[in-house]
Amino acid sequence: MINPPTDAVFATTTDAYDDHDETVYSKVTFWTRLRRHKLAVAGIVVLALISLCAILAPLLAPFDPNAIDNVHWQGTPLPPCFQDHILCGGHPLGTDAVGRDLLSRLLFGARISLQVGIYTVLFELIIGVFVGAFAGYYGGWVDWVMMRITDVFLSIPLLPLLLVLTAIVAASSNKAALSFWVIVLIIGALLWTTVARLVRASYLVLREREFAEAARAVGNGDLRIIFRHLLPNAMAPIVVQATLDVANVIALEAVLSYLGFGIQPPTASWGNMLSDAQANLQVAWWAAVFPGLCILFTILSINFIGDGLRDALDPNMK
Amino acid sequence: MFTYVVRRTLAAIPLLVLISIILFVILNNAPGGPLAPYLQNPHITPADIERLKHNLGLDKPIWFRYIVWLGTILHGDFGYSTSNSEPVLQAILERLPATLELMGAAFVVSLGIGLAAGIFSAVRPYSFSDYLITTLAFFGQSMPVFWFALMLQLLFSVHGIPLPGGYEIVLPSAGISTTDTFDLGDRIEHLIMPVIVLSLLNLALYSRFMRSSLLEVTKMDYMRTAAAKGLSGRVILFKHGLKNALIPVVTIVAISFPGVLGGAIVTETIFAWPGAGRMFYNALQQSDIALMMGYLLILAVAVVFSNLLADVLYAWLDPRVAYD
Numbered sequence: 001m002i003n004p005p006t007d008a009v010f011a012t013t014t015d016a017y018d019d020h021d022e023t024v025y026s027k028v029t030f031w032t033r034l035r036r037h038k039l040a041v042a043g044i045v046v047l048a049l050i051s052l053c054a055i056l057a058p059l060l061a062p063f064d065p066n067a068i069d070n071v072h073w074q075g076t077p078l079p080p081c082f083q084d085h086i087l088c089g090g091h092p093l094g095t096d097a098v099g100r101d102l103l104s105r106l107l108f109g110a111r112i113s114l115q116v117g118i119y120t121v122l123f124e125l126i127i128g129v130f131v132g133a134f135a136g137y138y139g140g141w142v143d144w145v146m147m148r149i150t151d152v153f154l155s156i157p158l159l160p161l162l163l164v165l166t167a168i169v170a171a172s173s174n175k176a177a178l179s180f181w182v183i184v185l186i187i188g189a190l191l192w193t194t195v196a197r198l199v200r201a202s203y204l205v206l207r208e209r210e211f212a213e214a215a216r217a218v219g220n221g222d223l224r225i226i227f228r229h230l231l232p233n234a235m236a237p238i239v240v241q242a243t244l245d246v247a248n249v250i251a252l253e254a255v256l257s258y259l260g261f262g263i264q265p266p267t268a269s270w271g272n273m274l275s276d277a278q279a280n281l282q283v284a285w286w287a288a289v290f291p292g293l294c295i296l297f298t299i300l301s302i303n304f305i306g307d308g309l310r311d312a313l314d315p316n317m318k
Numbered sequence: 319m320f321t322y323v324v325r326r327t328l329a330a331i332p333l334l335v336l337i338s339i340i341l342f343v344i345l346n347n348a349p350g351g352p353l354a355p356y357l358q359n360p361h362i363t364p365a366d367i368e369r370l371k372h373n374l375g376l377d378k379p380i381w382f383r384y385i386v387w388l389g390t391i392l393h394g395d396f397g398y399s400t401s402n403s404e405p406v407l408q409a410i411l412e413r414l415p416a417t418l419e420l421m422g423a424a425f426v427v428s429l430g431i432g433l434a435a436g437i438f439s440a441v442r443p444y445s446f447s448d449y450l451i452t453t454l455a456f457f458g459q460s461m462p463v464f465w466f467a468l469m470l471q472l473l474f475s476v477h478g479i480p481l482p483g484g485y486e487i488v489l490p491s492a493g494i495s496t497t498d499t500f501d502l503g504d505r506i507e508h509l510i511m512p513v514i515v516l517s518l519l520n521l522a523l524y525s526r527f528m529r530s531s532l533l534e535v536t537k538m539d540y541m542r543t544a545a546a547k548g549l550s551g552r553v554i555l556f557k558h559g560l561k562n563a564l565i566p567v568v569t570i571v572a573i574s575f576p577g578v579l580g581g582a583i584v585t586e587t588i589f590a591w592p593g594a595g596r597m598f599y600n601a602l603q604q605s606d607i608a609l610m611m612g613y614l615l616i617l618a619v620a621v622v623f624s625n626l627l628a629d630v631l632y633a634w635l636d637p638r639v640a641y642d
Contacts, residue, residue: 160598285476
């Protein structure tokens with residue numbers, strides 16, 4: 001099995017921001033380095049705005065996201081107000097095909113996307129860190145079994161496997177069984193192996209270091225060494241991977257929902273809004289354009305942040 | 319070299335067995351099990367289900383069923399696809415040429431443009447064009463593929479791009495061809511949008527990888543030696559630099575393969591491309607578990623072998639890699 005040279009792949013833009021002076025780097029702090037990565041700063045600002053919109057969705061949304069506007073809607077999607085301020089019926093970004101306010105659905109969809117991203121990554125971190133730490137620290141059969149399992153998950157293409165698992169859940173009763181938490185659990189259960197591999201690799205090195213030996217010598221138990229002494233030193237790659245995975249998960253949720261095996265209607269998610277929009281592409285461009293822009297800018301800003309974090313946490317990580 | 323190939327191939331076998339065990343467990347723990355599609359059929363009584371269970375050996379212990387199942391798989395029998403009313407393997411093989419046409423074209427495009435952009439970037443590091451390319455690559459990697467496809471359809475199929483002189487660029491949004499008779503121009507028109515969509519993700523990946531690989535190589539001592547010998551910049555770059563920088567590209571192509579397989583499902587579904595990916599999507603919607611599993615198993619085998627091929631190629635291309 002090939003070990004993906006992921007670092008080399010993702011670090012390419014980052015070295016544009018290195019100032020090629022190691023001695024300077026060792027003195028500046030994390031925040032100074034992060035601030036220097038302009039795209040990461042832009043990413044933080046955009047993501048903060050999107051998060052704020054998600055948190056304040058009930059206050060900001062002009063309409064109920066699931067309510068059909070029976071007053072103005074006549075069977076065709078209403079256009080955005082900037083395109084036709086009379087026909088739009090007070091819906092700033094227009095409505096979808098069945099007359100629900102697009103802006104309100106986008107705001108509530110932001111909650112779904114961000115929450116799926118955050119909870120899935122938390123779940124994957126819990127499994128990945130535990131498994132990776134024990135495998136790396138103890139080695140032996142624990143390590144062997146874990147590496148074989150991750151080999152399997154790396155060999156089955158992620159999206160088809162995800163689709164099969166969700167389709168099986170859907171086949172068991174109906175698609176309503178694909179609740180928010182089921183989606184989180186299924187994606188998390190497939191994604192933890194990357195984190196586990198990273199943590200394992202760090203622990204293989206860390207367990208041989210002198211401070212680990214010192215901790216052992218003064219009589220600390222294994223658990224205490226693993227979580228109190230080694231984990232803080234293994235945090236940098238974990239934080240970077242977790243950040244990039246939030247973006248990956250948001251993209252996966254969007255494509256699953258788009259294909260009908262993710263978040264189920266009437267709950268608005270950016271992905272399932274797009275699958276509704278496809279059928280009406282000819283009459284309502286707005287319903288197809290805005291949810292996609294939301295997905296793109298959310299993922300883009302998280303990827304920029306991840307890239308900046310990689311630089312800031314460890315310039316040698318590359 | 320030969321023993322290396324044999325050893326690596328043998329090492330892949332336990333992995334494939336493990337994959338088959340895991341897929342088998344998923345299949346058999348699916349609610350309703352392999353008979354799920356029949357359970358919803360009102361014409362099939364519980365007694366029929368029992369008889370089917372007995373005939374198919376579903377009342378036997380799970381390890382026994384696994385061995386029987388593995389035996390049938392090894393004979394090329396992947397079960398019966400309920401959504402296509404034909405054997406799974408036959409259904410997949412019938413639609414494979416269309417998928418390979420799409421994937422092959424996308425591969426050529428993404429590799430060609432990706433590597434060229436990466437080299438262009440690496441030759442002028444930290445210049446404006448380098449920043450532009452790397453930022454575009456970021457956009458490419460963050461782009462939701464299915465939305466990009468929708469936007470292309472909106473631009474080129476729904477509206478059309480007007481050209482001076484009253485012409486308009488309009489591309490077909492669905493299918494592999496307009497008529498059954500072969501027309502090369504028509505086939506290419508149908509290919510354009512799906513290929514752009516499918517190559518987008520790897521375009522970004524390849525260009526970023528090529529750039530970093532070439533930048534890495536330019537720091538090497540032998541590059542300085544070549545310059546000291548008085549060779550021209552072009553010769554140094556292409557004969558000494560690029561040759562070495564391309565070696566790791568083999569790895570990245572293998573790594574990107576599973577992603578392309580996943581992307582093909584989405585792309586084929588959106589563009590109604592009559593390939594294996596769209597058939598897989600239809601199978602998902604009709605709970606055709608035999609086809610889902612057969613498809614996954616074949617994908618996994620393809621991934622394992624593409625990784626194996628990459629390892630072998632790498633060892634063959636780069637004499638520094640010890641393979642004994």
